[in-house]
Amino acid sequence: MPVQETVILLDIEGTITSISFVKDTLFPYVTNNLVNYINKLWGKEKLEIDLELLREQAAIDSNSELEGFVPIVSGDNAKQSIIDNIRWQMSIDRKTTALKQLQGHIWKEGYENGVLKGHLYEDVLPVLNKLIKLGKRIYTYSSGSTNAQEYLFQYSMYGDVSNVFIKYFDTKMGPKNSVTSYTNIANDIGVNCGDILFLTDILTEAEAAIKAGCNSALLERPGNAPLDPEKSSTFKIMKTLNELLEN
Ligand SMILES: CSCCC(=O)C(=O)COP(=O)(O)O
Numbered sequence: 475m476p477v478q479e480t481v482i483l484l485d486i487e488g489t490i491t492s493i494s495f496v497k498d499t500l501f502p503y504v505t506n507n508l509v510n511y512i513n514k515l516w517g518k519e520k521l522e523i524d525l526e527l528l529r530e531q532a533a534i535d536s537n538s539e540l541e542g543f544v545p546i547v548s549g550d551n552a553k554q555s556i557i558d559n560i561r562w563q564m565s566i567d568r569k570t571t572a573l574k575q576l577q578g579h580i581w582k583e584g585y586e587n588g589v590l591k592g593h594l595y596e597d598v599l600p601v602l603n604k605l606i607k608l609g610k611r612i613y614t615y616s617s618g619s620t621n622a623q624e625y626l627f628q629y630s631m632y633g634d635v636s637n638v639f640i641k642y643f644d645t646k647m648g649p650k651n652s653v654t655s656y657t658n659i660a661n662d663i664g665v666n667c668g669d670i671l672f673l674t675d676i677l678t679e680a681e682a683a684i685k686a687g688c689n690s691a692l693l694e695r696p697g698n699a700p701l702d703p704e705k706s707s708t709f710k711i712m713k714t715l716n717e718l719l720e721n
């Protein structure tokens with residue numbers, strides 16, 4: 475059997491989806507549609523749920539020393555301060571649950587109206603389907619919200635492929651470079667960390683997974699940030715998922 479672990483836990487951006495799709499297609503879609511989206515749903519419960527999370531995050535951020543922090547205010551400037559806060563968070567690619575939840579809801583419209591099609595590297599589906607036949611269970615863990623992950627697979631360039639994945643995990647399990655996030659995921663799945671192989675493009679995420687007792691390997695996709703050869707020397711580095719099927 476090529477892979478020993480029973481659970482394959484996949485990062486998304488830089489691992490099974492290109493960074494370029496996220497940075498050059500998904501993020502600009504939010505930037506270009508943000509004001510319209512907020513104006514359209516202003517005062518509606520659907521938006522209010524996301525705004526509540528953004529306000530909670532802004533209250534936390536106001537006590538830290540984050541460069542360029544934009545407060546969310548009430549009153550006449552409330553709407554503009556929310557838009558500016560979101561733009562600020564996006565300018566530094568923050569991975570807060572609040573930002574990711576709102577982005578996911580904006581992308582939903584783009585997927586549904588056919589403007590967005592989720593990118594997947596061509597090796598991903600053939601390999602995952604072979605692994606499923608070998609009895610492996612496939613999960614994802616991304617900073618993108620569970621909704622955003624679901625839409626990406628439901629409206630992928632290969633059609634609806636969401637049935638490949640048992641469950642999507644996001645930062646509600648904890649940040650991706652935190653050790654406890656991986657124990658939380660193992661507990662949720664009902665396996666030991668040692669039964670999980672976590673694949674990612676980010677060294678600190680792989681290190682956190684290893685510290686939790688999981689196994690991990692790194693993906694080196696075109697356009698990914700280069701891996702430090704010294705720091706990543708203890709990890710298997712793969713160019714595609716095909717290497718999971720090799721002995
Ligand atoms: C799941 S699609 C949205 C991608 C995204 O917003 C993101 O931050 C990706 O981070 P990842 O943890 O998948 O590298």
Ligand SMILES: [Mg+2]
Binds near residue numbers: 489
């Ligand atoms: Mg990634």
